[in-house]
Amino acid sequence: MNRIDKTFATLKDKGEKALVGFVSAGDPDPEKSLKLISAMCDGGLDILELGIPFSDPTADGPVIQRSSARALKSGTRLSTVLDMSRELRKKTEIPIILFSYYNPIHYYGPEKFCRDAQDAGADGVLVVDLPPEESQELTRFFDKDRFSIIRLVAPTTSEARMQTISDTASGFIYLVSKTGVTGSDGLDTREISSLCGRLKSLTDLPVCIGFGISTAEDVAAIARVADGVVIGSAFERMIENNFDNPELCSILYQKVREYKKATL
Amino acid sequence: MIPKESQPDSKGHFGIYGGRYVGETLMPAILELEKAYVDICGKPEFIRELKDLFTHYVGRPTPLYYAKRLSEHLGGAAIYLKREDLAHTGAHKINNTLGQALLARWMGKSKLIAETGAGQHGVATATTAALFGMECQVFMGVEDIRRQAPNVQRMKLLGATVIPVDSGTGTLKDAMNEAMRYWVGAVTDTFYVIGSVAGPHPYPVMVRDFQKVIGEEARKQILEDAGRLPDLLVACVGGGSNAMGLFYPFLNDNVAITGVEAAGKGIETGKHAATIGHGNVGVLHGSKSYVLQNDDGQIMEAHSISAGLDYPGVGPEHSYLNDLKRVRYESIRDDQALMALQSLCRFEGIIPALESSHALAHAMDCAKNMDKDKIILVNLSGRGDKDLGTVFSVLNDL
Numbered sequence: 134m135n136r137i138d139k140t141f142a143t144l145k146d147k148g149e150k151a152l153v154g155f156v157s158a159g160d161p162d163p164e165k166s167l168k169l170i171s172a173m174c175d176g177g178l179d180i181l182e183l184g185i186p187f188s189d190p191t192a193d194g195p196v197i198q199r200s201s202a203r204a205l206k207s208g209t210r211l212s213t214v215l216d217m218s219r220e221l222r223k224k225t226e227i228p229i230i231l232f233s234y235y236n237p238i239h240y241y242g243p244e245k246f247c248r249d250a251q252d253a254g255a256d257g258v259l260v261v262d263l264p265p266e267e268s269q270e271l272t273r274f275f276d277k278d279r280f281s282i283i284r285l286v287a288p289t290t291s292e293a294r295m296q297t298i299s300d301t302a303s304g305f306i307y308l309v310s311k312t313g314v315t316g317s318d319g320l321d322t323r324e325i326s327s328l329c330g331r332l333k334s335l336t337d338l339p340v341c342i343g344f345g346i347s348t349a350e351d352v353a354a355i356a357r358v359a360d361g362v363v364i365g366s367a368f369e370r371m372i373e374n375n376f377d378n379p380e381l382c383s384i385l386y387q388k389v390r391e392y393k394k395a396t397l
Numbered sequence: 398m399i400p401k402e403s404q405p406d407s408k409g410h411f412g413i414y415g416g417r418y419v420g421e422t423l424m425p426a427i428l429e430l431e432k433a434y435v436d437i438c439g440k441p442e443f444i445r446e447l448k449d450l451f452t453h454y455v456g457r458p459t460p461l462y463y464a465k466r467l468s469e470h471l472g473g474a475a476i477y478l479k480r481e482d483l484a485h486t487g488a489h490k491i492n493n494t495l496g497q498a499l500l501a502r503w504m505g506k507s508k509l510i511a512e513t514g515a516g517q518h519g520v521a522t523a524t525t526a527a528l529f530g531m532e533c534q535v536f537m538g539v540e541d542i543r544r545q546a547p548n549v550q551r552m553k554l555l556g557a558t559v560i561p562v563d564s565g566t567g568t569l570k571d572a573m574n575e576a577m578r579y580w581v582g583a584v585t586d587t588f589y590v591i592g593s594v595a596g597p598h599p600y601p602v603m604v605r606d607f608q609k610v611i612g613e614e615a616r617k618q619i620l621e622d623a624g625r626l627p628d629l630l631v632a633c634v635g636g637g638s639n640a641m642g643l644f645y646p647f648l649n650d651n652v653a654i655t656g657v658e659a660a661g662k663g664i665e666t667g668k669h670a671a672t673i674g675h676g677n678v679g680v681l682h683g684s685k686s687y688v689l690q691n692d693d694g695q696i697m698e699a700h701s702i703s704a705g706l707d708y709p710g711v712g713p714e715h716s717y718l719n720d721l722k723r724v725r726y727e728s729i730r731d732d733q734a735l736m737a738l739q740s741l742c743r744f745e746g747i748i749p750a751l752e753s754s755h756a757l758a759h760a761m762d763c764a765k766n767m768d769k770d771k772i773i774l775v776n777l778s779g780r781g782d783k784d785l786g787t788v789f790s791v792l793n794d795l
Contacts, residue, residue: 188695189570189681191577192420198564210693235418236680240694262418262680266408287422289584294425312422313582 136228136256137281137304140179141339141360150396151305151361152352153341154368154389155182155232157200158217159209161376166204167217169372172382174225176389180341180361181221182259185214185233192234192261194316196366199373211237211246215253222254230257230283230304238271247274257281257304265301277303286332288312288324299336307363308332310344310355316366320345322354329358352395362396405714409598409684412720414713417597418680423577426584431599433504438606443499450495451610454528455485457492459611461618461774467744467761474767476760477627478777479615479643482749488779489611489639490521494590496607498525501588508532508587512576514541514569514635515705515752516548517779518592523557525590533557536576538567541704548783566698569635569708573682593636594712597683601712608642615774616646623772629653629763632776633756634726635670635706637715639778644724653725656715657759659701660728670699671728672711673719686713702731702787703751705779729755735791737761738781750779751787 134142144151154173159166174181186204190197211233218229231250238246238260250258257280263271265284272282281304286295289312299306310325311317325342332340342355343363347370355362371388375381409415409431417427437443451457460483464476481489494511501509509526511533513519519535526533535552539561542549552559560579565571580589594601594608619627630647632640634656644654661669669675672687679688681696689697689709699709718724729737734751737758741747749757753776760775767773781788 189565189574191574191682192422192581194578205695234680236688236690236696237694239678239680239685240690240692261420262683264417264419264421264424266424267416267418285421287420287425289422289425291425298421309422312584314578317582 135279135281136226137180140228141305144179150356150359151179151339151341152177152389152393152396153180153182153343153361153363154178155184155363155365156368157184157186157197157204158214159186159204159207160200160369160372161203162207163209163213163217167220168382169385170221171224172386173389174221174227176386177393178227178389180228180230182230182232182363182365183214183218185211185231185237187234187237190234192314194314194366196316196369196373200369211241215249218253218255228256229254230259230281231255232259235260235263243271244274247271247280251275251280257283259283259307265298283307285309288328292331292335295332296335299338302338305339305341305361306332306336308340308342308359310342310346313344315344317345320351325355326358349391349395352392356396364392405598405602409602411714411717414686414716415598415601415684417683418685419597419683420581422581423584427597434500434599434603437500437503443503447496447499451492455491455495456483457610458614458618459483461615461622463622464745467740468764470744471761471764473764473769474628474771474773476764477619477772477774479611479774481611481639481776481778482747482753482780486517486521486524487782488517488521488750489608489642490518490592491524492610492642493592493604493607493638494518494521494525497588497590498529498531501531502529504588506586506588508583509590510534510536510576510579510587511590511592512536512569512572513592514572514707515703515750516541516545516552516783517705519557519559520548520551520555522590523552523555526557527555534560536560536562536572536579538569538572539563540567541569541572544787545704545783546786569704570696570699570710577682593638594641594714595636595682595684595710601684601714604638605641605645605714608638609645611639611642611776612644612646615643619772619774626650626652627772627774628767629655629773631655631657631756631760631773633657633706633752633778634711634715635659635708635752636710637712639776641712641714643776648723654723655725655727655759657755658726658728659703659706659755660730661700663730664728668700669728670701670706670708672709673715673726674728676709681710684713686716687711702734702791703755705750705752706755727759729758733758735788738788748781749777750781751784753778
């Protein structure tokens with residue numbers, strides 16, 4: 134069983150929900166980023182989404198745009214992110230999902246990317262702008278039971294599309310909580326609960342909900358209906374506001390613990 | 398020669414190019430748009446209304462003008478200008494915004510958003526929104542707001558809200574990023590009027606179809622005027638809508654076709670926007686095409702004196718036509734475009750847009766080396782009033 138499936142199985146046995154954390158790899162620089170991510174893993178993160186920075190992140194709000202720009206400015210490349218994954222894998226068995234826009238992967242070469250990502254200990258990939266209609270050019274290079282293709286479902290997705298998406302996904306489904314970019318506010322937990330219910334009736338894959346989740350209360354509310362909660366912008370905001378704070382690692386560690394507690 | 402059925406496949410692929418590379422939130426909207434577009438194209442009342450607007454509002458057909466003095470001065474081929482600068486709002490962009498706004502109305506959407514570089518597409522969208530009583534927001538990079546100030550004022554006067562975009566270099570690419578982000582959050586009631594033959598399917602096809610009136614008219618006009626087809630077609634290519642509009646109806650004819658990209662300060666300086674000439678295949682703004690990118694797949698900043706060409710991507714159909722060798726893509730520097738702009742002013746009393754001046758500069762180069770009985774047809778895609786600030790700031794520096 135791969136690490137993602139194993140994680141969800143273990144959490145289910147314990148009656149817990151997954152805390153999924155997104156971080157722009159290389160923000161503010163690769164070395165520091167690795168330390169921050171390690172602290173988050175130690176704090177009890179269940180799944181890590183390692184963001185490959187991109188110059189034109191059209192699905193992201195200002196917080197992740199800035200984090201991505203900082204990572205690029207510090208010299209982070211796609212290969213740097215793979216190196217970070219390799220480093221993390223030496224210390225932890227946490228599932229690592231590479232989160233990217235398609236262009237960097239396309240340039241690197243889809244086949245080489247799939248091989249190198251698995252060599253670097255990554256467990257799956259989520260490509261924001263690669264819908265099922267176009268994703269053959271990437272997925273044909275791996276076995277989706279061994280390396281997961283995480284797919285997005287949005288509030289605008291019809292039930293027929295939800296079915297197609299679920300049928301071609303693996304690992305888990307990432308349910309976008311609202312129509313908007315990452316970090317948007319206005320989370321409507323009632324709306325998202327009913328959407329999550331509909332999706333879960335169509336698939337056996339775990340469903341994790343993300344976009345606009347920032348407080349422990351949000352996490353607790355989402356954890357009641359979904360199999361996992363994804364937090365991204367909230368972590369990036371903490372990093373951005375505490376660049377020079379020597380306590381940043383422990384701040385993130387504590388925050389992960391707080392969120393994790395809310396998923397129990 | 399490309400086959401008559403050179404339509405993209407059902408998912409919008411022109412060969413390996415095109416397609417739909419967008420986040421899931423937008424996918425349903427794009428599929429809905431495609432369906433609505435196919436539906437509306439079959440409605441005689443839509444065709445009639447658009448044609449009526451073209452005639453009575455835009456002022457179509459725009460003239461095909463033989464630039465006699467300029468041609469004689471160059472001493473070679475005859476240069477004909479397709480006068481899209483005389484279309485209402487001063488550029489070809491209005492052809493497309495009217496088509497898309499009719500589609501928006503048909504789909505029940507009353508809010509329009511648009512990105513703009515030179516401001517011509519923004520003005521055309523604002524104009525159309527005013528005509529149809531729709532709300533309009535235009536995303537524009539801060540650098541472009543600075544260099545195309547008259548168009549910003551026009552948009553405001555027309556009732557549109559101009560939203561400054563300061564990310565990246567504050568140019569067209571960044572404006573498009575921001576428009577896409579806004580659309581993700583407003584997709585249920587907002588129609589995104591893309592101004593070029595770029596973006597996810599069906600935009601490249603739809604925009605080309607709304608612009609192909611340029612080539613259809615020009616083809617008919619040159620046959621009437623000169624009694625034969627031209628030897629060479631020339632148009633500038635940023636995203637490439639005016640070029641696709643002119644080229645498309647000629648693709649199956651025995652006519653040479655050249656698209657002119659912006660070489661900026663010179664290809665060797667790296668400060669250019671020659672995407673097809675010097676980029677490589679990538680995915681930007683929803684489709685696969687040539688892209689200016691670095692060796693890590695990060696999109697690079699383009700450069701051109703002309704805001705409308707200052708874009709690191711290009712429409713997928715152009716990439717396809719390039720690979721098929723049906724269309725040649727050349728490039729013209731800022732200074733060459735400026736020279737051409739001045740020549741047209743002096744010899745013909747026409748002030749062309751900086752974008753169109755790139756096409757003109759290339760055509761003038763070609764004309765000199767062609768026989769007098771040859772014909773070059775240039776798309777004069779827009780007028781230059783918006784560029785006076787830029788032109789004088791450069792000329793005063795010389």
